Amino acid sequence: MTLIFFATTINYIDRQIIGILKPFIANDLSWDEADYGYIVTAFQIAYAIGLVTTGRFIDKYGTRIGYVWAIVVWSIAGMAHAAARSVFSFAAVRFVLGIGESANFPAAVKGVAEWFPKKERALAAGLFNSGSTVGAILAPIMVTWITISFSWQWAFIFTGALGFVWVIFWLKYYQVPEKHPKITSKELEYIAQDDIEKSEEKPIKWVELLKYKQTVAICSTRFISDWVWWFFLFWIPDFLSKTHGVNIKEVVLPLITIYAISSIGGIGGGWISSNFIKRGKSIDYARKTTILLCALMILPVMLVSQMTNLWAAVGLISLAAAGHQGWASNIFTVVSDIYPKKAVGSMMGLSGFLGAIGGALSASFVGMLLDTTKSYFLIFLVASSVYLINWIILKVSIKEIKPLKL
Numbered sequence: 001m002t003l004i005f006f007a008t009t010i011n012y013i014d015r016q017i018i019g020i021l022k023p024f025i026a027n028d029l030s031w032d033e034a035d036y037g038y039i040v041t042a043f044q045i046a047y048a049i050g051l052v053t054t055g056r057f058i059d060k061y062g063t064r065i066g067y068v069w070a071i072v073v074w075s076i077a078g079m080a081h082a083a084a085r086s087v088f089s090f091a092a093v094r095f096v097l098g099i100g101e102s103a104n105f106p107a108a109v110k111g112v113a114e115w116f117p118k119k120e121r122a123l124a125a126g127l128f129n130s131g132s133t134v135g136a137i138l139a140p141i142m143v144t145w146i147t148i149s150f151s152w153q154w155a156f157i158f159t160g161a162l163g164f165v166w167v168i169f170w171l172k173y174y175q176v177p178e179k180h181p182k183i184t185s186k187e188l189e190y191i192a193q194d195d196i197e198k199s200e201e202k203p204i205k206w207v208e209l210l211k212y213k214q215t216v217a218i219c220s221t222r223f224i225s226d227w228v229w230w231f232f233l234f235w236i237p238d239f240l241s242k243t244h245g246v247n248i249k250e251v252v253l254p255l256i257t258i259y260a261i262s263s264i265g266g267i268g269g270g271w272i273s274s275n276f277i278k279r280g281k282s283i284d285y286a287r288k289t290t291i292l293l294c295a296l297m298i299l300p301v302m303l304v305s306q307m308t309n310l311w312a313a314v315g316l317i318s319l320a321a322a323g324h325q326g327w328a329s330n331i332f333t334v335v336s337d338i339y340p341k342k343a344v345g346s347m348m349g350l351s352g353f354l355g356a357i358g359g360a361l362s363a364s365f366v367g368m369l370l371d372t373t374k375s376y377f378l379i380f381l382v383a384s385s386v387y388l389i390n391w392i393i394l395k396v397s398i399k400e401i402k403p404l405k406l
Contacts, residue, residue: 003170004108005131007067010162011104012135012233013142014078014097015043017159018090019234020143020255021152023241024248028152035087037367040234042091043098044360048353050102055349058103059342063111064174066103066345068167074100075163082153102356105332106348113336113344119277121336126270126329133263133325136233140255144248209347212404214338217397218347219354221331221390226355227362228298228383229324232258235366236317239376244310254314262321269294269326273333283337284401287330288394294330295387297323302384305376320383327387334394337401 018025022036031039058066077096084090112124139159146155209215240246240254269290276286301320307313332348339347366379 003166003174004111004128006166007071007170008104008108008128008131009135009138010071010166011074011101012132013139013159013162014074015101016136016139016233017078017143017155018081018094020140020237020248020251021147021155022234022238024147024152029085031087033367033371035367037364039087039090039094040230040363040367041360043094044230044356044363046095046098047102048356048360050099051106051349051353051356053349054103055106055345055347055352058107058110059345063107063114064170066107067170070100070103070107071163071167072100075160078160078163079157081156081160102352105352106345109332109336109348110341110345113341118283118337120274121333123267123270123274125332126267126326130263130266130325133259133266133321136259137256137263140237140252144252147248209343209350213397214404215347215350217393218331218334219351220393222351222355223358225324225327225358225386225390227359228386229321229328230359230363231366231379231383232317232321232324234363240310240313243305243376244313246310254310257314258318258321261318262325265294265297265322266325266329268322270329270333272326273330287334287337287401288391290330291327291394292391294323294326295391297326298387299384302381304380323387327390334401338404340403
């Protein structure tokens with residue numbers, strides 16, 4: 001779990017750098033909002049393409065090999081940003097970064113499914129997913145210091161190199177429970193307490209997954225809401241700069257605040273769901289109720305563009321980011337609740353693919369909308385409402401969250 005947490009942390013440091021440096025690089029290289037939108041779209045399209053294959057790759061070759069492949073690719077791409085000079089070259093390296101980073105969450109969720117019984121998976125997912133917010137907290141601190149001390153190019157090089165350090169520890173320490181040299185038979189029995197699958201069963205094909213309404217429901221929720229988190233990552237630093245006049249030094253504390261609170265939301269969302277189960281509630285009740293609570297937390301973000309006080313805006317964004325992370329902890333866990341381990345990677349890949357497509361479409365739209373209207377109001381209004389729509393989709397389409405017999 002510790003290694004998966006740090007992989008997710010590095011993943012988000014590498015992907016968030018461009019959002020922090022956007023005002024700085026845009027001025028240096030003369031980008032407009034549409035240019036930046038296209039660069040973000042290139043990442044999202046690659047992320048979607050990667051999810052088409054990485055989930056099945058991880059199901060076939062395992063979490064251990066899948067993670068190494070992913071982090072090496074995205075670390076090389078992250079460092080290559082230092083050599084980019086045009087919109088096209090930035091889009092190209094963002095594309096490769098997206099391919100590598102697409103494997104992180106399918107591998108992480110599969111790792112949780114391998115090491116935890118179902119009653120503990122939501123909390124475990126919340127813990128590893130908090131790495132995304134820890135990465136988002138560390139990124140502005142590291143990037144600001146490196147950029148001011150050296151240059152924005154060195155920010156990409158230093159942070160990209162972190163992945164290679166992680167690979168050394170991963171290869172040394174990670175194994176599936178059945179192959180881990182220090183695990184006891186009692187621990188192995190505890191991990192597999194609700195495992196009724198047979199290891200010799202063949203992997204599930206996507207066409208088979210698409211036959212189930214559960215698949216359609218989960219993929220739909222990812223499509224209409226994943227873009228909100230991408231928007232927070234890639235546009236909030238620029239939003240704070242343009243609407244509240246904060247510079248690269250001053251933006252550090254607001255970003256740390258936003259992502260620290262969102263980290264609490266991610267862990268808290270997992271804890272609430274797991275606690276419901278420990279108190280005797282069904283998995284269905286625990287997941288859906290927690291998702292509803294998270295959706296209600298996000299609603300007030302519709303007012304953020306009207307806030308004239310910086311910290312009022314930061315507070316509303318923080319609450320929404322926490323709600324998103326709590327939702328993510330549970331929607332990731334719903335996948336492992338419903339699908340057998342042999343299909344978790346593929347299902348995470350499929351749902352993530354739809355989420356990335358939604359993110360790619362929204363990135364270009366956001367860029368063009370901001371170039372045209374110069375207003376964030378409509379963006380935050382839509383972002384505030386999609387999570388309630390998610391809850392309705394799950395409530396109507398999945399009558400009960402329980403294992404499928406594939």
